[in-house]
Amino acid sequence: MSPTRAPRAAFAWWGATACWFLGSLLGGRRTAVEAAVPLPVALLAYVVCAGLWALLVLGVYRGVGGTRVALAVIGVVGIADLVLQLAGDVTAGAVVHGAFFLAALVLSAAGFVLLLRRR
Template sequence: MARSAALAWWAATACWFLGTLAGRLTGSHTEITGAVPLPVAVLVFALCAGLWALLVYGAYRGLKGARVVLAVAGGLAIVGLVAQLVGDVVTRNLVHGGLFLAALVLAGAGFTLMFRDR
């Protein structure tokens, strides 16, 4: 996997983490995430972002099967980001939506660069 693809995925992960945290702080969260205390939510968000970053690192280093898992999970993540953006457009949440839009663009770039011929 190309270095630029890994960097795009890691940048998308950072945007997702910041967008999710901003959404939690600005009050645009679901009933489930609203019921969780803020320190626990931040820990869970950081854990998810860290696991995603490890998956990208595994694909970057050529770990067998990591690229396929990243492709499937990345495709699902892109669909989830689009769904979140639709909600942000409806509620006019610019901070959350802007960071998730950046994450969507970077994830799309990472996905595309991951399968580009070298």
């Protein structure tokens, strides 16, 4: 990985993480499971998930071995989840949640392109 692509890919992934975090917080709770969890517990879960993802991206940024592959594999699962949630947002009419998750999807795609593209 070239030294110029890793920071750009990392910044795209960090931006996607921020959009996911803000969309999860500001988008409201739509399902019964989401509504059953108290707000502090949900906030803690969002912070932990976003923090772990940001640490994985930091490993890619610093060039730690194996993090690039791990980010690619876990990123595919994350993008599939974003697509499913966006489909749910379209049917439910959740505009704020959908806008942040659409931005996260675009930034994640940019992160993949910058991460896996050859020079």
